Amino acid sequence: MASTTIERTASDTRTCSYAEAIREALAQAMESDERVFLLGEDIGVYGGAFGVTTGLLERFGAERVRDTPISELGIVGAAVGAALAGMRPVVEIQFSDFTAQAMDQIVNQAAKIHYMLGGAASVPMVLRAPGGSGTGAAAQHSQSLEAWFAHVPGLKVVLPATPADAKGLLLAAIDDPNPVIFLEHKLLYKSSGPVPTEPVRETLGAARVHRDGDDLTIVATSVMVERSLQAADELAADGIHATVVDPRTIKPLDAATILAAVRRTGRLLLVQEAPLTGGFVSEIAALVAGCDALYSLVAPIRRLCGLDVPIPYAPQLERAAVPQVPDIVKAARELVMES
Amino acid sequence: MTTKLCQEPELARRALATMWTIRRFEEAVDDLFARGLIYGTMHLSIGQEATATGVCLALADDDLITSTHRGHGHCIAKGADLERMMAELLAKETGYCRGRGGSMHIADVARGNLGANGIVAGGIPIAVGAGLAQRLQGTRRVVASFFGDGAANEGAFHEAVNLAAIWDLPVVFVCENNQYGMSMPTSRAFRIPRISQRAAAYGIPGVTVDGNDIQAVYDETVVAVERARAGEGPTFIEAITYRWKGHSKSDKNLYRTREEIEEWKSRDPIGRFEAAVEAAGTFNRSEIETIRSSARDAVRDAIARAHAAPDARPDELRDAVYA
Numbered sequence: 146m147a148s149t150t151i152e153r154t155a156s157d158t159r160t161c162s163y164a165e166a167i168r169e170a171l172a173q174a175m176e177s178d179e180r181v182f183l184l185g186e187d188i189g190v191y192g193g194a195f196g197v198t199t200g201l202l203e204r205f206g207a208e209r210v211r212d213t214p215i216s217e218l219g220i221v222g223a224a225v226g227a228a229l230a231g232m233r234p235v236v237e238i239q240f241s242d243f244t245a246q247a248m249d250q251i252v253n254q255a256a257k258i259h260y261m262l263g264g265a266a267s268v269p270m271v272l273r274a275p276g277g278s279g280t281g282a283a284a285q286h287s288q289s290l291e292a293w294f295a296h297v298p299g300l301k302v303v304l305p306a307t308p309a310d311a312k313g314l315l316l317a318a319i320d321d322p323n324p325v326i327f328l329e330h331k332l333l334y335k336s337s338g339p340v341p342t343e344p345v346r347e348t349l350g351a352a353r354v355h356r357d358g359d360d361l362t363i364v365a366t367s368v369m370v371e372r373s374l375q376a377a378d379e380l381a382a383d384g385i386h387a388t389v390v391d392p393r394t395i396k397p398l399d400a401a402t403i404l405a406a407v408r409r410t411g412r413l414l415l416v417q418e419a420p421l422t423g424g425f426v427s428e429i430a431a432l433v434a435g436c437d438a439l440y441s442l443v444a445p446i447r448r449l450c451g452l453d454v455p456i457p458y459a460p461q462l463e464r465a466a467v468p469q470v471p472d473i474v475k476a477a478r479e480l481v482m483e484s
Numbered sequence: 485m486t487t488k489l490c491q492e493p494e495l496a497r498r499a500l501a502t503m504w505t506i507r508r509f510e511e512a513v514d515d516l517f518a519r520g521l522i523y524g525t526m527h528l529s530i531g532q533e534a535t536a537t538g539v540c541l542a543l544a545d546d547d548l549i550t551s552t553h554r555g556h557g558h559c560i561a562k563g564a565d566l567e568r569m570m571a572e573l574l575a576k577e578t579g580y581c582r583g584r585g586g587s588m589h590i591a592d593v594a595r596g597n598l599g600a601n602g603i604v605a606g607g608i609p610i611a612v613g614a615g616l617a618q619r620l621q622g623t624r625r626v627v628a629s630f631f632g633d634g635a636a637n638e639g640a641f642h643e644a645v646n647l648a649a650i651w652d653l654p655v656v657f658v659c660e661n662n663q664y665g666m667s668m669p670t671s672r673a674f675r676i677p678r679i680s681q682r683a684a685a686y687g688i689p690g691v692t693v694d695g696n697d698i699q700a701v702y703d704e705t706v707v708a709v710e711r712a713r714a715g716e717g718p719t720f721i722e723a724i725t726y727r728w729k730g731h732s733k734s735d736k737n738l739y740r741t742r743e744e745i746e747e748w749k750s751r752d753p754i755g756r757f758e759a760a761v762e763a764a765g766t767f768n769r770s771e772i773e774t775i776r777s778s779a780r781d782a783v784r785d786a787i788a789r790a791h792a793a794p795d796a797r798p799d800e801l802r803d804a805v806y807a
């Protein structure tokens with residue numbers, strides 16, 4: 146699978162926020178395909194808890210922008226059923242933590258149907274949900290649960306890290322004939338960047354190499370991409386040059402791009418917000434350790450992850466529970482200095 | 485007939501003091517939040533004080549409750565320490581959860597509050613389990629479970645109420661119907677006019693009361709608690725009320741009108757009870773004034789002491805992590 150570089154011509158882009166980019170993807174998908182509709186809690190007049198769907202009710206009406214009662218299992222199940230019957234539902238779950246309520250429909254139904262029925266049916270639905278810490282919402286509203294979904298055969302899992310990726314990957318997710326779990330990050334909603342104005346689809350399963358450097362490879366997901374890029378700037382000032390790779394979709398995973406970077410740099414730092422134990426980046430470590438790329442390593446693989454602790458409320462504790470820019474700088478420096 | 489709260493000096497004082505403490509506490513939280521001194525989010529129950537207070541007045545000290553994201557009122561009505569609550573909101577080591585939980589997770593297990601909950605309907609099955617424990621342990625304790633109208637559309641609600649019903653558990657389900665689940669009005673989330681009608685589907689008594697009338701809330705809770713203690717099983721109480729403030733800090737109130745909010749403010753549960761107390765001749769204006777100002781002073785004091793307490797410490801982040 147090919148990796149995409151971030152170059153784009155300026156003429157067909159505009160600067161907008163991650164939240165606006167997602168909204169634009171939803172609107173363009175709804176304009177071009179009448180099977181696409183939205184359902185979720187408070188996505189209508191309220192515009193969604195994080196304002197992502199603001200204005201869509203006025204544009205597309207209450208039939209296609211459906212406010213639901215607080216019934217996550219019911220609404221995800223309704224999306225599965227609608228998808229089976231020819232629609233393209235996009236569900237918003239207000240916080241990704243509440244996918245727990247809907248797990249049967251996600252895991253036992255949506256993920257299984259296509260294969261279990263011998264390919265006789267498919268479930269083209271997207272489940273969008275914000276994850277992550279950093280807003281003081283505490284343990285039940287701050288988790289990073291991507292590994293849960295990646296562990297279930299039958300789900301594609303997307304973690305957009307930039308406005309452009311949010312738009313392009315969401316359009317691809319809506320087009321996809323199978324269920325896609327699309328995990329946004331609360332702290333990124335207000336971040337901004339260049340976004341193609343046209344509905345340009347990105348590829349699910351293609352990593353993005355954000356930056357090239359010879360000394361180490363940093364593979365990071367979601368909000369950790371931005372933090373790793375900041376760390377890479379600091380490291381560069383010290384003469385340490387990092388390649389920064391964002392897998393963008395952890396399932397399917399663009400192994401080729403990651404392995405190529407590891408072979409070239411000989412050092413690998415994996416950064417995720419989710420807790421260390423059973424986290425997705427461990428899968429990448431196993432991938433590297435299980436093939437010839439292992440022989441390119443000049444230092445042990447390093448994982449920098451959230452601590453194995455429920456996210457606490459107090460801001461100073463919350464910050465200490467997940468990797469911050471100085472932690473990434475320190476880990477990268479140690480990795481380079483020790484070998 | 486149950487006791488007339490407005491005629492009994494001790495109960496009238498407790499009712500008024502509790503409602504004013506909740507009001508003043510939440511006004512202070514609102515203000516501290518606006519000034520950037522409280523982190524995270526918060527959900528205020530201003531306007532709903534009579535429900536929390538009326539229910540908890542009918543409970544014994546060792547009865548239990550489960551609460552919600554909008555839980556400050558329940559917590560105070562169950563006798564919580566204001567300083568420890570405020571310390572929690574200010575992320576202090578001395579807070580109820582040592583700064584780990586914040587507004588949505590305050591619990592006071594020693595006083596029977598099994599905890600607020602960030603998950604809508606999350607506390608309802610837990611209340612049923614706590615009720616089951618009372619049965620298995622042979623106690624006479626009762627569990628009151630607070631939840632909102634929105635929670636009644638979660639699967640957890642239905643499963644939990646049915647379990648309590650078939651096992652005749654000592655649980656009182658208290659649905660605080662403030663008429664919105666975030667932006668969703670009950671008129672759009674239900675096909676029935678009264679949520680209490682759902683009780684019939686589980687074979688338990690269901691009643692709807694004016695949640696801004698503390699006497700009505702108290703009366704129905706007394707009946708439900710007696711029934712639960714007698715081993716006759718759960719009751720469903722729907723208390724109709726209204727939240728004056730937005731759902732949380734991010735709410736622009738686009739889903740309701742200013743007139744509607746003003747109209748409900750004119751049905752202030754506290755003002756209404758004060759009028760009843762005065763009319764009954766139990767307290768005069770100045771005695772009521774004293775109750776009000778001591779609530780304000782207690783909150784002020786709690787804030788001052790909480791501010792002075794040490795912050796939660798990052799180097800102790802892993803304390804209490806067992807797996």
Ligand SMILES: Cc1ncc(C[n+]2csc(CCOP(=O)(O)OP(=O)(O)O)c2C)c(N)n1
Nearest residue numbers: 243554602603604632633634635664665666
């Ligand atoms: C399972 C779950 N779904 C959604 C939410 C987000 N949320 C928090 S409070 C709330 C509204 C709850 O309404 P209601 O139960 O009526 O209580 P109220 O807020 O009115 O007190 C919503 C949607 C949540 N916390 N948990």
